[in-house]
Amino acid sequence: MGWSSPDRIVVRGHDLPGELLGKIDLGSMAFLEITGRRPTPQEAEVFNALLVTLVEHGMTPQAIATRLINLAAPEALQGAVAAGLLGVGSVFAGGSEQIAKLLQESLKDQPEDANLKAMATRIVEDYAARKAVIPGIGHPLHKPIDPRTPVLFAIAERNGFRGRYVALLEAISAEAERRLARSLPINATGAIGAVLCELQFPWRICRGVAVISRAVGLVGHIAEEMRNPLAREIWERTEGEVFETKD
Amino acid sequence: MGWSSPDRIVVRGHDLPGELLGKIDLGSMAFLEITGRRPTPQEAEVFNALLVTLVEHGMTPQAIATRLINLAAPEALQGAVAAGLLGVGSVFAGGSEQIAKLLQESLKDQPEDANLKAMATRIVEDYAARKAVIPGIGHPLHKPIDPRTPVLFAIAERNGFRGRYVALLEAISAEAERRLARSLPINATGAIGAVLCELQFPWRICRGVAVISRAVGLVGHIAEEMRNPLAREIWERTEGEVFETKD
Amino acid sequence: MGWSSPDRIVVRGHDLPGELLGKIDLGSMAFLEITGRRPTPQEAEVFNALLVTLVEHGMTPQAIATRLINLAAPEALQGAVAAGLLGVGSVFAGGSEQIAKLLQESLKDQPEDANLKAMATRIVEDYAARKAVIPGIGHPLHKPIDPRTPVLFAIAERNGFRGRYVALLEAISAEAERRLARSLPINATGAIGAVLCELQFPWRICRGVAVISRAVGLVGHIAEEMRNPLAREIWERTEGEVFETKD
Amino acid sequence: MGWSSPDRIVVRGHDLPGELLGKIDLGSMAFLEITGRRPTPQEAEVFNALLVTLVEHGMTPQAIATRLINLAAPEALQGAVAAGLLGVGSVFAGGSEQIAKLLQESLKDQPEDANLKAMATRIVEDYAARKAVIPGIGHPLHKPIDPRTPVLFAIAERNGFRGRYVALLEAISAEAERRLARSLPINATGAIGAVLCELQFPWRICRGVAVISRAVGLVGHIAEEMRNPLAREIWERTEGEVFETKD
Numbered sequence: 001m002g003w004s005s006p007d008r009i010v011v012r013g014h015d016l017p018g019e020l021l022g023k024i025d026l027g028s029m030a031f032l033e034i035t036g037r038r039p040t041p042q043e044a045e046v047f048n049a050l051l052v053t054l055v056e057h058g059m060t061p062q063a064i065a066t067r068l069i070n071l072a073a074p075e076a077l078q079g080a081v082a083a084g085l086l087g088v089g090s091v092f093a094g095g096s097e098q099i100a101k102l103l104q105e106s107l108k109d110q111p112e113d114a115n116l117k118a119m120a121t122r123i124v125e126d127y128a129a130r131k132a133v134i135p136g137i138g139h140p141l142h143k144p145i146d147p148r149t150p151v152l153f154a155i156a157e158r159n160g161f162r163g164r165y166v167a168l169l170e171a172i173s174a175e176a177e178r179r180l181a182r183s184l185p186i187n188a189t190g191a192i193g194a195v196l197c198e199l200q201f202p203w204r205i206c207r208g209v210a211v212i213s214r215a216v217g218l219v220g221h222i223a224e225e226m227r228n229p230l231a232r233e234i235w236e237r238t239e240g241e242v243f244e245t246k247d
Numbered sequence: 248m249g250w251s252s253p254d255r256i257v258v259r260g261h262d263l264p265g266e267l268l269g270k271i272d273l274g275s276m277a278f279l280e281i282t283g284r285r286p287t288p289q290e291a292e293v294f295n296a297l298l299v300t301l302v303e304h305g306m307t308p309q310a311i312a313t314r315l316i317n318l319a320a321p322e323a324l325q326g327a328v329a330a331g332l333l334g335v336g337s338v339f340a341g342g343s344e345q346i347a348k349l350l351q352e353s354l355k356d357q358p359e360d361a362n363l364k365a366m367a368t369r370i371v372e373d374y375a376a377r378k379a380v381i382p383g384i385g386h387p388l389h390k391p392i393d394p395r396t397p398v399l400f401a402i403a404e405r406n407g408f409r410g411r412y413v414a415l416l417e418a419i420s421a422e423a424e425r426r427l428a429r430s431l432p433i434n435a436t437g438a439i440g441a442v443l444c445e446l447q448f449p450w451r452i453c454r455g456v457a458v459i460s461r462a463v464g465l466v467g468h469i470a471e472e473m474r475n476p477l478a479r480e481i482w483e484r485t486e487g488e489v490f491e492t493k494d
Numbered sequence: 495m496g497w498s499s500p501d502r503i504v505v506r507g508h509d510l511p512g513e514l515l516g517k518i519d520l521g522s523m524a525f526l527e528i529t530g531r532r533p534t535p536q537e538a539e540v541f542n543a544l545l546v547t548l549v550e551h552g553m554t555p556q557a558i559a560t561r562l563i564n565l566a567a568p569e570a571l572q573g574a575v576a577a578g579l580l581g582v583g584s585v586f587a588g589g590s591e592q593i594a595k596l597l598q599e600s601l602k603d604q605p606e607d608a609n610l611k612a613m614a615t616r617i618v619e620d621y622a623a624r625k626a627v628i629p630g631i632g633h634p635l636h637k638p639i640d641p642r643t644p645v646l647f648a649i650a651e652r653n654g655f656r657g658r659y660v661a662l663l664e665a666i667s668a669e670a671e672r673r674l675a676r677s678l679p680i681n682a683t684g685a686i687g688a689v690l691c692e693l694q695f696p697w698r699i700c701r702g703v704a705v706i707s708r709a710v711g712l713v714g715h716i717a718e719e720m721r722n723p724l725a726r727e728i729w730e731r732t733e734g735e736v737f738e739t740k741d
Numbered sequence: 742m743g744w745s746s747p748d749r750i751v752v753r754g755h756d757l758p759g760e761l762l763g764k765i766d767l768g769s770m771a772f773l774e775i776t777g778r779r780p781t782p783q784e785a786e787v788f789n790a791l792l793v794t795l796v797e798h799g800m801t802p803q804a805i806a807t808r809l810i811n812l813a814a815p816e817a818l819q820g821a822v823a824a825g826l827l828g829v830g831s832v833f834a835g836g837s838e839q840i841a842k843l844l845q846e847s848l849k850d851q852p853e854d855a856n857l858k859a860m861a862t863r864i865v866e867d868y869a870a871r872k873a874v875i876p877g878i879g880h881p882l883h884k885p886i887d888p889r890t891p892v893l894f895a896i897a898e899r900n901g902f903r904g905r906y907v908a909l910l911e912a913i914s915a916e917a918e919r920r921l922a923r924s925l926p927i928n929a930t931g932a933i934g935a936v937l938c939e940l941q942f943p944w945r946i947c948r949g950v951a952v953i954s955r956a957v958g959l960v961g962h963i964a965e966e967m968r969n970p971l972a973r974e975i976w977e978r979t980e981g982e983v984f985e986t987k988d
Contacts, residue, residue, distance in 0.1 A: 001965060002799045007888055011797045017892040025785075026792045026957065027767035033796060033961025036968075044766075051767040055774060056752045058743045059486045061315035061478070065330055068308035073336020076570040077948045078830060082823035083312055083330040085956075086580075089320020089819060147748055151758040204967060207818045208960035215826075215956035216767065219949035220774025224742060226945060227777075231308070237488065238481050239306045248718060249552045254641055258550045264645040272538075273521035273545045273710065280549060280714025283721075291519075298520045302527060303505045305496045323817040324701045325583060329576035332709075333827075336572060394501055398511040451720060454571045455713035462579075462709035463520065466702035467527025471495060473698060474530075553980045555809035555972070559824055562802035567830020577806055577824040583814020725802070728979050733800045735978065 012036060027051050030212055034205060042159035043199060049155045050192045053148055054093065054213035056220065062087035064234060066218045071231035077222060084218040085211055093210045099136035099193030100203035103165045116164065120171035124179055136190020137173045138183075148188040156195045165197035248280075259283060274298050277459055281452060289406035290446060296402045297439050300395055301340065301460030303467065309334035311481060313465045318478035324469060331465040332458055340457045346383035346440030347450035350412045363411065367418035371426055383437025384420045385430075395435040403442045412444035506530060521545050524706055528699060536653035537693060543649045544686050547642055548587065548707035550714065556581035558728060560712045565725035571716060578712040579705055587704045593630035593687030594697035597659045610658065614665035618673055630684025631667045632677075642682040650689045659691035753777060768792050771953055775946060783900035784940060790896045791933050794889055795954030797961065803828035805975060807959045812972035818963060825959040829951050837951060840877030840934030841944035844906045857905065861912035865920055877931025878914045879924075889929040897936045906938035 002011040009016040012032055020029070024038065027048035031039040039047060057063075066084030073079055088094060106119055127134045139146050156162045169186055176184045186194075196206050225231060249258040256263040259279055267276070271285065274295035278286040286294060304310075313331030320326055335341060353366055374381045386393050403409045416433055423431045433441075443453050472478060496505040503510040506526055514523070518532065521542035525533040533541060551557075560578030567573055582588060600613055621628045633640050650656045663680055670678045680688075690700050719725060743752040750757040753773055761770070765779070768789035772780040780788060798804075807825030814820055829835060847860055868875045880887050897903045910927055917925045927935075937947050966972060 002797050017888045021790045021892045022896040025766040025768050025789045029793045030957045034964045048766045049762045052770045056743050061319045061482045065312040065315045068312045069334045072308045072334030072339045075337050079333035079573045081952050082826045083333045085823045086326035086330045087316045087319030090322050092319045147758045151762045155763040205964050211822050216771045223775045223946050235308045249550050264641045268543045268645045269649040272519040272542045274519050276546045277710045281717045295519045296515045299523045303496050326820045328705050329579045332576045394511045398515045402516040452717050458575050463524045470528040470699050555813045555976045559806040559809045562806045563828045566802045566828030566833045569831050573827035577827045580820035580824045581810045581813030584816050586813045729802045
């Protein structure tokens with residue numbers, strides 16, 4: 001990953017003080033760390049947009065956990081962030097991994113002119129037969145579209161990263177809406193998963209992208225908690241309500 | 248810590264299948280792991296009582312964090328327990344470390360007949376001068392006594408572990424009550440810290456005793472969450488209330 | 495889970511000071527927390543034996559992680575334990591969950607006189623066809639038997655908990671050894687999974703049993719690290735070797 | 742922190758799709774999350790440089806812990822990252838917090854023309870009297886200067902953020918070198934702490950900046966581990982060496 005001598009520090013082949021500091025932003029540095037090479041300006045713009053999308057989603061279970069652990073152990077900020085990050089799992093925030101896996105496995109070894117519509121039909125049928133939820137589409141609040149999705153796709157397109165993965169996910173969304181007769185737009189998680197595929201990220205590392213973004217957001221929650229503490233009230237209300245429920 | 252050969256497994260000098268399995272309970276095994284030797288029956292009874300005291304304290308910040316992370320990443324139970332354990336810090340549950348440190352440093356190299364009352368007076372004066380909170384005494388709910396304390400001290404006494412550390416903490420509590428003119432009984436955390444001193448545990452490991460107990464309690468909360476899920480409601484109520492607060 | 499008033503503390507229906515402290519060991523308390531009821535003396539003996547088995551496995555990846563994080567953040571012992579616990583996953587220590595799931599799903603709704611041998615044959619065939627590894631059998635070191643397994647089964651038997659789950663796992667082991675013509679004894683993880691089924695633990699909570707045991711063992715590693723520090727040397731050797739590898 | 746309606750998502754007062762995506766990099770987003778406002782272009786350049794500096798330090802204890810936990814629980818990437826982050830403590834990576842605290846407390850309520858040299862002398866004397874290590878200066882390898890420090894200070898200077906905090910730390914380094922007659926250059930951690938003070942970050946949140954950077958680096962280690970696995974060898978060598986040591 002890197003090496004040092006008394007007067008040099010090299011990270012993934014780049015001189016840290018001379019080539020990276022002041023010349024690369026954190027999102028591009030994340031691209032370098034994950035892929036082993038610096039992003040092009042186009043890749044940097046797209047990847048930063050994906051990372052920024054996932055930073056802050058309000059008072060999520062992860063954010064509440066981080067605030068409560070910060071209340072209990074304020075001397076160990078790293079523990080409070082870690083506690084929240086442990087919730088970047090299958091139910092929340094892990095979805096981009098699932099959609100990237102589906103898209104990558106579906107398009108693997110397929111010819112350039114593969115029929116995406118037919119492929120989408122088979123995928124939707126398969127999920128319907130298993131009564132499984134298709135990842136990456138549908139949102140409880142953002143209907144009929146998730147406002148982040150067209151923006152992310154536009155950023156990808158103007159940088160040359162709107163390709164077959166995005167097209168297949170669009171076909172899946174359209175077919176699912178047709179078949180199930182309800183609004184199932186591509187959500188932000190799905191859009192991120194598809195664009196990570198366009199950037200050639202293996203699906204297994206996609207959850208790591210969410211982890212990086214959420215680390216930023218959870219440090220933000222602790223900073224906010226320092227200015228305007230909510231954790232004690234959250235705890236006391238919850239404790240009170242649970243007892244009420246039991247009475 | 249241990250070693251294995253094809254037909255033997257030895258843990259801290261004891262043959263695991265032949266000498267430990269079926270012959271030692273988990274609390275005694277914890278004593279062996281921490282101190283390097285098996286407890287006497289007296290030590291085992293006292294140490295198990297301390298461990299049991301700390302297992303379950305209801306809907307604490309740690310328990311809420313564990314339940315929320317289990318909601319977000321139910322496939323990784325270990326992460327949900329770890330999230331809650333990260334809250335075994337200075338504010339909640341870390342107090343036995345602080346009182347054990349105070350007692351051990353105060354009694355270090357003191358003669359057998361040291362005047363504990365005078366020592367307690369100096370300690371209370373010192374804390375009062377620094378406007379610091381004396382660890383191990385006082386409780387918001389359990390007044391005028393914490394019902395766990397006399398039971399723990401009685402268990403310690405009947406097993407020969409009620410000595411100078413307990414006596415010094417009792418003197419501190421009495422002096423603090425006299426000086427501050429309010430109820431400041433030895434709380435369970437204080438009692439545990441003092442009895443761990445009697446068992447010759449170094450204060451630096453005392454937080455580990457709390458970590459073991461809470462691991463048991465937090466697995467219990469996940470088991471309860473599997474039977475009777477509360478986490479989603481806790482999350483949604485908190486999210487709703489926070490927004491209400493802001494409106 | 496529990497409730498308190500000024501003079502009472504009740505945990506899962508039991509008065510903590512009056513009914514539990516000094517009257518229940520930590521392993522039995524874990525049984526109470528997970529199942530909601532106190533174990534019988536027979537259940538307590540069996541469950542403690544299972545818990546003790548998993549406490550200490552020497553210098554595992556989890557133990558190394560705990561020691562390294564303790565080196566980096568010695569002021570937050572809870573974080574070092576949590577770091578190691580995060581490794582109680584699918585590869586190490588998570589196996590009792592998998593075998594319990596297999597046994598519970600196989601025996602669900604089966605008649606008393608179900609043919610376990612035929613069932614084992616189908617299971618082994620299914621795994622062989624999928625080229626999947628059967629959980630709970632085989633060990634790289636302990637051959638031809640894992641010395642913990644017969645002891646755990648004997649403890650289960652003398653307490654009335656050696657039943658169909660154990661028998662099915664024995665049949666699976668025998669059939670796998672016959673078919674694959676090599677030593678595939680029931681390992682400790684498999685034995686624990688099977689006996690947890692006999693104790694009526696749902697498979698989803700089995701990983702929690704491993705988490706409790708490992709919390710004990712990892713606190714033991716920190717205590718040992720305090721007496722005899724190894725973490726810095728582990729780190730420096732690893733750093734050196736990795737660079738050597740690259741040169 | 743943010744709110745949503747069916748067609749809008751607002752993060753800290755900014756419309757996420759319209760004002761942030763494609764218009765802000767991840768480092769600037771971190772600035773927004775922590776401070777509550779978007780950075781100026783100057784602040785963004787400086788803050789990104791600080792974040793990039795901390796991302797990757799080779800095979801640290803944190804990186805080893807992350808790789809080992811990923812080996813043990815590869816299905817829960819978030820747990821492996823969290824395990825490593827728990828090592829962002831007082832010994833490694835927590836130093837920028839300590840130096841920021843020292844600088845902020847020293848310069849609090851001081852007049853514009855405070856004598857920094859005299860202040861540095863008092864600080865060095867105080868640490869020497871307590872035989873305490875001054876944070877932020879000295880490095881085991883990078884002598885006589887840490888090559889990151891002049892680059893970070895140059896980036897700060899060209900953006901208008903080289904002020905009194907940097908000057909005080911320079912005075913402390915010079916005075917310590919004079920008094921102790923050995924090379925004690927400002928190290929990268931010290932430089933980061935001082936420049937975070939120039940950016941008006943409260944010292945309590947400085948560890949969070951390190952946590953964000955390390956989250957990026959640790960995801961990088963997992964990505965590298967996926968391409969070129971080292972964890973099993975690290976574990977096996979360590980296990981072997983520990984036993985050798987004991988024989």
